[in-house]
Amino acid sequence: MTAELSPIDRAKFVAAKRAVDYVEDGMRVGLGTGSTAAWMVRCLGEIVREEGIRVTGVATSSRTADLARQVGVPIRTLDEVKWLDLTIDGADEYDSNLNLIKGGGGALLQEKIVATASDQMIVIADPSKQVDTLGAFPLPVEVIPFGWQTTKALIEEMLSNIDVLGRNASLRLNMDEPFRTDEGNYILDLHLRRIGNPQQLSLVLNQIPGVVENGLFLDICDIVVIGNSDGTVEVRDINNGTVEHERIEIVDTDNLFVDVAD
Incomplete structure (x- = not known):
């Protein structure tokens, strides 16, 4: 399955796969909206199915909620859970201070509410989303x-x-x-x-x-995980001031995204 991905989708996939490593058993997790966040939801569903971890998801759009249910991630509302341990989402742009432009998928309001109701926000992206100054993306x-x-x-x-x-x-x-x-x-x-x-x-x-x-998300993002098509990722933590480089193993499996509608 992963061997058939385009270079940009491979980059999104490895970023998403690395980001779900931050999810621990029992966490309440905000689930972003957009093409990159969709990979994260699929990866999260995989570890829920394969490893049996218990998570509660709060979706930032109806389409994310639908996808989460398809892959086995339980969904509740923000009013029900009150506060989140972690939100993982994509971005349309990010700068060196991890300020973002979001909303290309049209879910910026719920995305910002969920992100600010979280102890930590992780953004997953590919290198094309990095800019020196915000604004190239509308x-x-x-x-x-x-x-x-x-x-x-x-x-x-x-x-x-x-x-x-x-x-x-x-x-x-x-x-x-x-x-x-x-x-x-x-x-x-x-x-x-x-x-x-x-x-x-x-x-x-x-x-x-x-x-x-x-759609300006300022001083909200804590970590950005940048995926590359060769399977490498860069993890930048704005709070710790660290930058780490890793390689994500991409293993083709028959049931990676089984029964997930496009």
């Missing part, structure tokens, strides 16, 4: 549908006084209709190209009426 902003065009205009006006290179916002679409989050909200993608002061931008964005949350 910044998602979740807004309520009512008056969204006014909210968009207010955001673009605000951006004229912010240290960014681009100032256009676009409504995310699903076919010909606005994309809807699990909460029924819209997503505006801000094409900024470079964000000079992420802290300032995050604060000002969330003060605009109609904005629910933005």
